[in-house]
Amino acid sequence: MKRRDFLAGAFATTTVLPHLAAGQTSNVQSSFDRGTVTGSGLKFRFVCPALREKVHIYVIGDTHIGDDDERGKPFEQYSARMAAAYNKFDRHANLAKAVKQATEKKIDFVALVGDIISYPSHSGTEYIRQTMDGGGVPWAYVSGNHDWHYEGEKGPQTELRARWAEKRLKPLYQGENPLMFAKVVKGLRLLFIDDSIYQILPEQLDFLKRELARGEPKILLMHVPLYTPGRGITLGSPDWGWDTDRNWQIERRERWSKDGCGETTKEFCHLALTAPNMLGVFTGHHHRQEMDNVRGLTQLVTPGHFSAPTAFLDLTFG
Template sequence: MNRRQFIVSCAAAASAATMPGCALRPRCDRLFWYNASSGLHIPCDGLERPLRVWQVSDSHLNLRDSRDDEYKDFYARMGGEWNPGLTAREAFERILEKAKGERPDLLLVTGDLISFPTLKNVEFAVERLDACGVPWLYTAGNHDWHFEGDSGSDAEQRERWIEKRLLPLYKGEDPMAYAKTIGGVKFLMIDNSTYNVDERQLEFFRAETAKGGPCVLAMHIPFWHRGWGVFTCACPDWGADTDKYWQIERRQRWAERQDDTTFEFRRATDEAEGLVAVLAGHLHKLDVVSDGGLAHATAPLAAVGEVLKVTIG
């Protein structure tokens, strides 16, 4: 096993003695741990009180109405349910109902909130999140802006549908990269939903983390780790040859490899002092990995009612 990279899925504790990167972290006695009932715990000094975050990823809402009839063919495949006993809408409402009762400090929505950018999907999501009464932050996933069979590259479709439909989800923030501090923790919301980040996003990340921590990086697609497959960011095996779904999803085939900037972004997270966690979704399964003492997590599938609870502090 690589000493800097080992899986602590679901119960194992991290030992500072094996963490060469711990000197960069806010506290080194015990870097983080995962407990099946209470979630991911990230010790962090200097906060007034522990911050309770619910990461809600991949709700895959599938709502539409007659206003989007012209796109019926574009959303037909993604219009079904993930669980026959619980619709995506019911799962989302169940999560928000629990949040109303348990009052976490933040709902961190890390993409694929919706399965396609219909008006009904966006309006419903924003209305219900606002009505929940818990602060929420959003960054897009690859499905939020994707109408299957639509024209143009992924980057072009993302720009088009963010502009046309998704803007209410950002509340005036920059969809590609923004920062919000909640309870003393800065959340860096970076859109990597095309499997790449650009220079501007990389510089934003460097500048924000240079100001000091604690910071959490939130994005849809996780960084590559052993066992996490090719649907990852800064992945050495990602590329046209490993893109199995481009015809099914009716989108542009992946490029030969991800951009150099994306690999630089990965390295930048290793060097970012004060970064305490990287929280992503996309894989539809819970996993937590320690990489040099930094917690990298993927949230479970919110479309079936699950969230990743994260306590910082």
């Protein structure tokens, strides 16, 4: 798909969103001001006075690489459905072309926000690691709900996620904790959180609290978007739970909790949305571009990168 064709269905107007200024002190500047957000197509600029130099980042999600090789044969009963998904798109080429562009444009960092792979195959994991390393641009990865999921495998999602992060996806984390970690790019802190099970663990909430206490400008990178009224079921939705889980049989996984959204998850979402030093939240999962402003905080959802090499967010901060 050509970029102009893709953009015809995407956010293609220019928007200026004034943010509330907040007086919290920062290690970067004595007072913090979220500044403004301007956008056109898939390019956005976060004009943040707290950052002294520009930071240029690509956010890529939902490439859905679904190939496999001989090593995947024993897992076909778990991988067949997703192996057949998005097959008309050249997803390998999409990732390679995006990385090539990042290299040529001297991008500071590439953030992969989940569903980069459709199930934890050896070959897909190796392809992603080699392609990303080959570009020479620093990068990081956090999982989506598919990356670690072999459909039909029995067990709690927390355990299956931990198992395949360790057994198969480990090279993509480059030594980081798969659940949460921070990268610093020219003074901007990039917080990666795995919210692929729609729930936040206590250690992830503690991590966010420690990070928010630091003061520097930061952004949040996850797979499932934060709850936004009017957007349906996402992380922290009050309606999330047993009755609203429409896909558990199709995806052959544990059904969402009868108890609904946990208090830890609610607190995480509240803190993320209200933190004065949070510049924005960047996610995937919906396979279409979305832009929301929740109480002054911008959330952008990147389009499905399976669809085109240029279907990703091109962000500048500072």
